[in-house]
Amino acid sequence: MTAKLQPLLNAFSLITLLITSSLAASADAQNIPRTADGKPDFNGIWQTIGSAHYDIEPHAARAAPLFQLGAFGAIPAGLGVVEGGSIPYHPAALAKKQDKQQNWLAEDPVVKCYMPGVPRANYMPFPFQIVQSPEHIAMSYEFASAMRIVYMNRPDFKAPVPSWMGHSLGSWEGDTLVIEVTEQMPDSWFDHAGNHHSAALRVVERYTHLSADAIMYEATIEDPEVFSRPWKLSMPLYRRLEPRMQLLEFKCVEFTEELIYGHLSKGADIAE
Amino acid sequence: MSIYRTGIHQFPILRVALVISALISGTAYSQQDWVLPRTIDGHPDFQGVWANNSVTPLQRPEVFADREQLSAEEFEQLRVKAEQIASDDGDALFGDGFFNAVLSGEVQSYDPATGNYDSSWMVERQLENRTSLIVDPPDGRLPAMTEQASTRLMARMSERRERPADSYLDRPLQERCITYGMPYLLAGYNSYYQIVQSKDTVAIIQEMIHDVRVIPLDKDAHIDDKIRLWHGDSRGYWEGDTLVIETRNFSAESDFRGAAENRIFTERYTRTGPDILRYEFTVEDPTTWVSPWTAVLNYTRSEDPIYEYACHEGNYALEGILSGARTEERDRAGL
Numbered sequence: 001m002t003a004k005l006q007p008l009l010n011a012f013s014l015i016t017l018l019i020t021s022s023l024a025a026s027a028d029a030q031n032i033p034r035t036a037d038g039k040p041d042f043n044g045i046w047q048t049i050g051s052a053h054y055d056i057e058p059h060a061a062r063a064a065p066l067f068q069l070g071a072f073g074a075i076p077a078g079l080g081v082v083e084g085g086s087i088p089y090h091p092a093a094l095a096k097k098q099d100k101q102q103n104w105l106a107e108d109p110v111v112k113c114y115m116p117g118v119p120r121a122n123y124m125p126f127p128f129q130i131v132q133s134p135e136h137i138a139m140s141y142e143f144a145s146a147m148r149i150v151y152m153n154r155p156d157f158k159a160p161v162p163s164w165m166g167h168s169l170g171s172w173e174g175d176t177l178v179i180e181v182t183e184q185m186p187d188s189w190f191d192h193a194g195n196h197h198s199a200a201l202r203v204v205e206r207y208t209h210l211s212a213d214a215i216m217y218e219a220t221i222e223d224p225e226v227f228s229r230p231w232k233l234s235m236p237l238y239r240r241l242e243p244r245m246q247l248l249e250f251k252c253v254e255f256t257e258e259l260i261y262g263h264l265s266k267g268a269d270i271a272e
Numbered sequence: 273m274s275i276y277r278t279g280i281h282q283f284p285i286l287r288v289a290l291v292i293s294a295l296i297s298g299t300a301y302s303q304q305d306w307v308l309p310r311t312i313d314g315h316p317d318f319q320g321v322w323a324n325n326s327v328t329p330l331q332r333p334e335v336f337a338d339r340e341q342l343s344a345e346e347f348e349q350l351r352v353k354a355e356q357i358a359s360d361d362g363d364a365l366f367g368d369g370f371f372n373a374v375l376s377g378e379v380q381s382y383d384p385a386t387g388n389y390d391s392s393w394m395v396e397r398q399l400e401n402r403t404s405l406i407v408d409p410p411d412g413r414l415p416a417m418t419e420q421a422s423t424r425l426m427a428r429m430s431e432r433r434e435r436p437a438d439s440y441l442d443r444p445l446q447e448r449c450i451t452y453g454m455p456y457l458l459a460g461y462n463s464y465y466q467i468v469q470s471k472d473t474v475a476i477i478q479e480m481i482h483d484v485r486v487i488p489l490d491k492d493a494h495i496d497d498k499i500r501l502w503h504g505d506s507r508g509y510w511e512g513d514t515l516v517i518e519t520r521n522f523s524a525e526s527d528f529r530g531a532a533e534n535r536i537f538t539e540r541y542t543r544t545g546p547d548i549l550r551y552e553f554t555v556e557d558p559t560t561w562v563s564p565w566t567a568v569l570n571y572t573r574s575e576d577p578i579y580e581y582a583c584h585e586g587n588y589a590l591e592g593i594l595s596g597a598r599t600e601e602r603d604r605a606g607l
Contacts (some may be wrong), residue, residue, distance in 0.1 A: 036312040036471070043470045114585045115482075129486050131468045131475040133319060134312060138468040138475040140484040147477060147484045149466065149578060163580035185585075247486055249501045253450050253584045257440045264594035265439035266601070 032175065032209035035132060040175045040209055042130045042137070045245050046237040048123040048217075051078035055193035056233055058085050065105040075192075081123075083232040087195060093226040100194030107194075109187055112260060113252040115146040115164035117188030118181045118203055119219040119233065127240050129247050137170060137177075144252040150179055159183035162199065177207040198225040213239040306546050308513060313471040316513045318541060321578060322549050322571035324463040327354070327397045329368035330567065332404035332412030333375055340412065342401040350374055351399060367458040370397055397460055398572060405457075407552075408566040417530060421560040425530050437597035440590060445527070447590055449583035452480045453528050454503040454519070454537070455553060457569075465571065466578045474508055474515065481583045487517055494520055500533060502526045515541040531560040547573040 033041035051059075058080030064073030089097060100107055110116050116124055126143040137150035150170040151157050159167030159182060166184035170177060186199040206218040218234040221227065262268060309317040336342075342350060353374045357365070365373055404412030417425070435442045446452050456463070456478060464479040476485045487508040494505045500523035508517040519537040526532055535557035542550045549571040556564040 043473065109585075115582065129473075129475075131470050131473050131486060133468050133470060136319065136466070136468045138466075138477060138484065138486075140475060140477075140486050144584075145481070145483050147482055149468070149477065151577075160577060160579060164582050164585060165580060244492060246488060246495070248495075248499065249503065251450055251502055253448065257448065261440040261590060261594055264591060264598060266598070 031212065033212050035134075037134055039132075039134070039172060040177065041132065042177060042207060042209075042215065043132045045127045045129045045240040045247065046215065047125075047127045047240055048235050048237055050081070050123070050235065051076045052081045052123045052233075052235060053120070053125055053191055054078065056081050056191045056195060057087060057193065058082075059193070081233045081235045083234065088228045088231055090226060090228055093196070097194045097196060100189070100196060102194075104192050104194055108189055108192055110189065110192070111256070113144050113256040114188070115144055116141075117164055117184050118148070118166050118168070119205065119217075119221075120188065120190055121146055121148075121165065122205075122217060122219075122237065123235060126250060127245075127247060139168075140247060142247045142250050144250065164188060166203070173206075175208065177205075179205040179207070181205065196226065197221070197223045200225045207237075210236060213241060308543055311469050313469075315469060315510060316515070316543060317469070318467045318474075318515065318543060318549060319469055321464055321466045321574040321576060323398075323574045324457070324459050324465070324551075324569055324571055325396065325398045326400050326405075326459055326570060326572075327371045327374070328400045328402045328405050329371045330405045330457065331368075331414060332406065333372070335375070336403040336412075338411060339403055340407075342403060347399075347401045350401075353377065354397070354399060364461075366461050370460065400570065405567040405569055406565060407568050408554075409563065414529070415561045415563045415565050417561060418559060421530050437593055440594065443590060443593065445525075447593070449481060449587050449590075451483070451502045451526070454522075454526065455528070455539075456480050457567075462579075462581055464574060464576070464578055474517075477578055479578045479581055482581050497521065500524065500526075504537060511540075513542065515539075517541075528555070531555065531557040534559045544570075549573075 033043075035041045035043070054075045055078060059075075059078055061077040062075045064070065064075070066073060087097075105111060110120070110124075115121070121139075121141050121143070122128065124141065124143045126141065128139060128141040128143075131138040131140070135152050137152065138147065139150065140147050146165055148165040148168050150168040152170045155169060155171070157169060162183045162185055164185050164187075166181040168179050168181050170179045172178070181203040182201070184197075184199070184201050184203075186197065186201075189196050200223050202222040204220045204222075206216075206220075208216045208218075210216050215237040216234065217237045218232060220230055220232045222230040311317045311319070354370070357370070357373055406412045406414065409415055432442070437443065440448060452458065458480075462480045466477040466479075468475040468477070472489050474487045474489065476487065478484070483503065485503060485506055487506045489508045489510070491507060491509050494507060499505070499521060501521055502523055502525070504519035504526070505521035506517050506519040508515055510516070517539040519539070520535075522528075522533050522535055522537075524533045528535065535555055538554045538556070540550075540552040542552075544550045551569045551571050552566060554564055554566040555561075
């Protein structure tokens with residue numbers, strides 16, 4: 001780094017610091033729950049509300065993919081969770097998205113009960129639980145028993161292998177939990193609307209308490225092979241306030257077996 | 273399924289670790305200079321990755337009769353034979369298979385028709401001088417099954433023989449990537465656990481098919497009896513420095529050695545040293561066994577991370593098994 005740039009960067013850091021601290025102040029920093037070591041306490045069971053899992057971009061309501069499902073399967077409208085409203089796809093990647101959206105019921109990995117990946121796991125219409133300790137944060141998702149371990153303050157810990165739920169490295173930025181997620185399988189989608197990525201995906205998540213019972217969740221998405229620039233989605237995570245709330249099982253595989261293996265059962269018509 | 277998983281637990285050479293002194297004298301070790309670490313909330317700290325790689329079989333082989341431990345001479349023989357088996361590079365030996373092979377001097381393939389995974393898929397196993405994981409009944413063997421349970425098991429076995437692969441429903445839950453059962457006891461194959469603790473919750477992450485048990489630390493009532501789960505409903509509490517977890521509400525399909533929805537499962541986790549987490553469990557089900565039984569496993573600390581075992585996502589084997597069965601049918605019918 002040249003000496004000339006240094007003061008500029010310092011000024012930039014100061015501005016970032018000011019913005020961060022003003023955000024923290026607006027989050028009522030005094031009243032958020034904290035763990036015994038003074039960190040913001042994200043322990044608990046959380047869930048989003050909304051229709052981002054159908055389509056993260058703004059969308060009107062539309063019909064069910066199978067008419068038999070009637071109103072039950074119809075897709076509710078949503079204001080969208082993508083900053084600026086549209087995902088900045090490269091043209092070829094946009095065409096691919098449109099094609100996937102057309103065939104989403106057949107192609108969406110989540111329909112087959114594959115693990116959703118990040119950030120999608122956080123806005124599936126299922127609760128997830130955070131178990132937080134200083135060194136590791138476990139995120140356990142009711143959907144498909146998906147899970148991930150966030151390794152705190154180990155920036156040099158490389159992903160041993162690519163995985164469906166990715167490799168999560170966490171750190172604290174003031175009262176915000178920042179998690180960098182890399183090495184995800186290229187196959188996962190962002191929603192039921194065909195929004196996709198490649199193996200180059202890098203997600204930076206930010207969790208900031210809005211109050212004791214709400215977290216502002218932001219994810220910055222980078223994938224130069226698919227998008228022309230980084231983009232951001234955000235939404236609140238709400239604490240499930242039911243007394244004695246707990247995760248239950250949604251083992252999921254058992255609900256997809258007829259779809260995946262039914263054609264191979266005795267007596268089923270076998271496609272030649 | 274599992275063959276698509278890669279990871280450093282699966283090293284190309286089966287190494288036999290000889291953690292003799294640490295394991296044998298697990299309790300004595302703890303008395304010395306080691307102090308039980310505590311979490312930021314003051315609870316005993318069980319956090320980290322733990323391995324269940326012991327060679328000790330669940331049930332005591334009859335040759336040992338009422339002896340809980342091997343003599344020094346027998347242990348030395350065990351060690352020598354174990355090294356031989358390891359260097360032979362034969363078929364993989366899961367769970368009790370390793371100890372049985374050492375005893376008989378013969379490696380028996382799990383799948384004599386095609387051969388199985390070879391030993392390069394296996395982790396290093398740890399030798400203990402115990403003769404069984406079961407500590408109660410004192411003979412180290414499962415208690416007798418009730419008549420009702422034997423009938424149930426016989427019926428299921430004959431159903432399996434008659435319908436080996438008519439549909440996915442005929443295949444074992446493991447092959448379907450639904451569950452390896454609760455508790456998962458099979459040593460030597462993705463048999464790793466990571467524990468993360470908060471003030472009022474313990475998460476036990478099981479590498480095998482990425483299951484997480486999130487256990488609330490309260491003695492409140494279990495969930496409604498109508499909710500039945502593959503892995504049951506768990507409640508934990510501290511009893512001194514031991515974490516006790518009681519689990520019930522198992523589903524009728526949640527098979528564990530012939531027991532299912534009526535079992536009550538009690539676990540006790542205790543750290544007995546820097547590298548040992550003692551795991552004791554008792555299963556009680558008067559509709560399956562004539563008496564409760566208890567086993568003890570010594571989990572050993574691992575420095576490796578937990579890997580993602582994406583079982584279902586790569587389960588091409590189940591399609592292969594079913595389409596193979598259909599092909600055989602067509603061949604038999606001369607089509």
